[in-house]
Structure formats: C-alpha cells, structure tokens
Amino acid sequence: MSFSALRNPLRNTARRATQLPKAQFRANFNRKFSTPPPPPAAEAKSSSTGLYLGLGAAAAAGLGYYFYYTTSGKEAGTAVRSAAQAAKVKANFVPAKEDYIKVYNRIAQILDDAGEYDDGSYGPVLVRLAWHASGTYDKESKTGGSNYATMRFDPEAGHGANAGLKVARDLMEKVKEEFPWISYGDLWTLGGVAALQEMAGPKIPWRPGRIDGFAAQATPDGRLPDATQSADHLRNIFYRMGFNDQEIVALSGAHALGRCHRDRSGFEGPWTFSPTTVTNDYYRLLFDEKWVWKRWDGPKQLEDKKTKSLMMLPTDYVLVQDKSFKKYAKAYAESQDVWFKDFSKAVSTLFELGVPEEQFVTKEPWILPTVEEQAEKKD
Template identity: 65%
Template sequence: MHSGASADKIHIKGPDHKGTFEDYQQIYNEIAELLESNSDYDDGSYGPILLRLAWHASGTYDIETKTGGSNGATMRFAPESDHGANAGLKTARDLLEPVKQKHPWISYSDLWILGGICAIQEMLGPIIPFRPGRSDRDASACAPDERLPNASKGARHLRDIFYRMGFDDREIVALSGAHALGRCHTDSSGYSGPWTFSPTVLTNDYYKLLLDEKWQWKKWNGPAEYEDKKTKSLMMLPTDFELIKDKEFRKHVERYAKDESVFMNEFRDAVLKLFELGVPFKQEERYTFKRTTD
C-alpha cells in the first residue's frame, strides 16, 4: 500500500488542496474501514448501497444535452434526492459525510465515485481505475426524474435509458451484473429480496441464476417480481428477466454465465465509462487503489 501524509496532516488540508494519489488511497482506506466496521448493516456490508449511490449519481447522464452524470453530486438536493429511484440513498450519503468533513478538499462528486469503487473492490470485484476532477454543483443542476431504469419496464425501456448515456447492449448486460450485490427493500424500491445467495461478493452468479433457476411470479402484495421456485428466497425484477427474454441481451448473459473473468473485465470497463460520463477532467492519469485485503 502506498503511504502518503499522515492522517493528522491530511486532516488539516483545506478545500483548496489538490489531492495526491496518497491522499485518495487514504480516503479509500477510510471508506473500506467503514465497510468493515459496520458489518451489522443489511447482509453485512454498506458496500452495495455505496455502489448504488455512485451508480445513481452517474446514471442520469444524457449524451445529447450533456447534462446529469457524476459531475455535480446534485443528489444532495431536492428534487433529485426525492426521486423514487434514489429512495434510501440518504443512508449512503450520510455514511460518507464524516469522510468529507475530515477531508474538505475532496468534492462530494469524487467522494461518491471513490466510495463506489471501494465498494466494488472490497466486495472482490475488479480493480476500477479512478480519475479525480469532478466538481460539485448546486440544486439548479439537478437531473430530471425518470432518467434511471424503472424495474417494472421492458427491453425497450432499458435500451432507451442506456442508449441515452451512450451504452450498447453488451454494456447494458455487463452493468446489470451489479445486481449480484445487495438486495431490494420494500421501504425504498418497493421490491424485496436479494438476487443472489452471496449479496456482498461480486460474482457471475446473477447470470447463472437467471439461466439455471426456475422462476415464478411472487405471490405477495408488492410490485410484480419473480422468485426462485426452489428456495423462494431470491428475487429477480422484470427488467432482469428481460435480459434472458431478449435474444440480443441473452447472448451476453450466456457469455458472462460461462466465464466469470469475461464478465469481470467487461463490467470493469463499463463501470469506468459510467463513472466518467460527462466529467470535464483536467488530468489524464488514472489511479488504481489496492484492496485493504490484498
């Protein structure tokens, strides 16, 4: 691990400080410590919700109007913070707030993305390069509602949402692999349950389960979702099922189910692209951070 300035020196760096690699690695390590020390949350980690924060901050980008995206951290403000797709994410923002207070020089925009990268890596996903340079914006820059995927919709909706950001079918399926992590909550999305049996470890199980398990509609009072027939403990959203109903999507599901390394590499590239959409970077260099478990 690279060791930069001591924590005490970092603590007094003001908002005009230009972060070094060592500074960002220090913040990465502090976020990883938060994940490790709060093992009583959900399935044992805040990792999935930190990834969801970074994803939802980035996934509002519109390639035509050049609006939305991770640059700005506008989810700090209403109306974006109140969008239905962002329900429950105050938990993730609040978790990172003490890190921001300790390191006032880092933008919320960069911090949220660094949190998402840390979450992926600490949950045994691929190493995701990080490039700093996002700046925070005010409420006037809030992204409009309905730019994020609606889980109740079909393949056409998925393509409309992701093509708007500049992704293709392969990248849509790769990014959907994030559903290997975490679970749905009735008080956030209305849906309930995890997609996989190991929701705090990134694997290709999401794709394998989609193809191999027998799924049925869940009988309950909530929104339409699937459950596995065998254990009735896993769930899939209507949009998840579109990935095996649509022949173009399905061929990528099959590729990822067959070879986890192919999934990890293509997931890494798609996430890197997602996290950098629309950001006016001033530096070319990207940093890669060591996992705290390495």
C-alpha cells in the first residue's frame, strides 16, 4: 500500500437554537489484540517525518497479521493499518495533539455540510456513531467497545441498533482519506467529541490510542439499548458496561440531539425543538410536557399532548417513572450545568470502553478547543 498520499490538510460559531415548532426547524469473543499492547508511551510530540519512516515496517507487519488471521483482502488492509497504529505507539512515532486538532477541525467543518439531511447537521448522527461504536462493551468478557471499530464489519454493521449509521461511517471515511494515519476508533470517537462540542455542548476529555481490529472481534447483536424496553433492560445494558444509575440518566441526555426515523428504528420524530444544539431540554420536556401514547401503526412511543411534534421512547419515559432514575433526571432538568458536568465525564468514559490503558498515547485526556476558541486565540 502507498502512504505517499499522507497530507495535513471551520465551522462557524456554534449557535444555540431557539425553541421552535417542528415545522419551522425542519424547514430552517475470544478477545485477542490485533496487535500486541504496546508499552506506555510518553506524551507524544509531532513526528510526521518519523511517522513516515515507521510505516514501511508497519505495513510488513500488517501482512503477517493478514496471513495469520484471514484471507480477505479487506481485512488485510485492516491488518496493515492496525499494525501501523501499534508501530507508531511503540516507536513513539505518534501524531501530536496539534495533529488531532486538525482532524477535529476537519470534522467540525463538515458538520453543517448536511444540506437537507435531517435538520441540516451531521452532528447528531456522528454522536450516535461514536456512542454505538463504544456502547458494545462487556466488562466481564472485556470484549466490545471502541478499540477495534468493529462496526465496519458485518454482521455488526447491519445490527438493527446501527441502522442508518452508514451515513456517518461514509462521512468519516472521507476524513480518513485525508488523515490516513488515524485509526477508525480514534476517528469515530473524536467525531463524537467534535460534534458535541461544536453543537454548544460541554467539553469532552478525549485521548487517542485505539487500534483497528478484525471482523472476528465484532460483537453479537443485542448489546445496545432496545428503546421498547423497561428500566430493568436499561440497567442490564448499562451495568454490563460498568455504569451506574446516575450515569445511565446522564448519558440518556444525548437524546437532546437528532431524531428517530421510521425507515430505520421504526420510531419517528425529534425529542426536542432544537435537535442540533446540546441542551438539557430533553429532561425539562420530560417533566414539563404532558406525554401521551401516540396513536399510529408504528411501535409504542409517546408524543407531547400540546403540539404532537415531539416524541419520547419507552426507555426515555422510564426516567421519570423509576424512583432512582427520576431524582437524577430532575436534577438535570433543573440545572444544565450539573448535567453538562456529569454528561462530560460519562461520555468520556463511554468513548474509552474496551481500550487498554497502555494503548493510550497520553496518561491524561486532552481538552480539545472548539473552532471558535481557536479563532479567538489567533485574534
């Protein structure tokens, strides 16, 4: 493979949307590392030249993994990329923080290139990609999580919970072509971080170190939440990942973003009036609106009685029915700052699930500046 194409290639100020009626805002198992875990690396420094020097050896190593694991050309390419990532970490030929900021900025730049897609932003679907790529983790078997980016492979790519995410994966593939040195797991989770921060959300601590895996490491179906289920189901799913009740409720607030699609999940509609801005409206609406069961031919979901333009899923509504969940949801409805703090911590943890500590290229996660903050610094 050729690495001669390696090159170092904004989004406008994040805006906080006002609450609008729907019509207006729509118009406007056997776990083994694919490469041996590298020793802890020191804080990375910019090393583009050294990076190129290490890629030839990494490619050769990747071919060895190819013959060991598979006879598929697609997985051969994955093996080369995976070995390259591990070689960079082991040899300390690791891109610096500034290099990852360039990737962040490219993602931020394309968030609003969505045209007529959904509500005019790719942000929500990028958050969903990062979430679903990470939320497959099983703390007992230590499988799943963001480390191997196995949603690239069937059957995981086709799991019902991942319906519609090809849009996000294809979008990230364009970024991957510009920055071929970044692993898919790092790219997808960084995409989630960029989307959340650029949509006026809290800062999400993040660090690189994920490596690309193989189809054999893809996770079984059923590890992600089923929106038709009860509080017990949510606990089973999130406890399996290592989260508690407070973190379950905090992470549920991501439903402030985006909407459901009839042709994907079967559900239809947005949760809030501002689906491209991170706010605590999801919690406020749960308490402030009167929710009734929607009369239609689709799966059970609720709609707000007043406008019938918003929806909540059964797993959303349990947050105000379950005693333990309710106290956290109420706190988040009353204070966006409290939710931002807890959400930031929980999302950072979520995006690191399944990644061995020794793979990370820095001990402490980074706080990456938004595009607006970078511009202000230059001024």
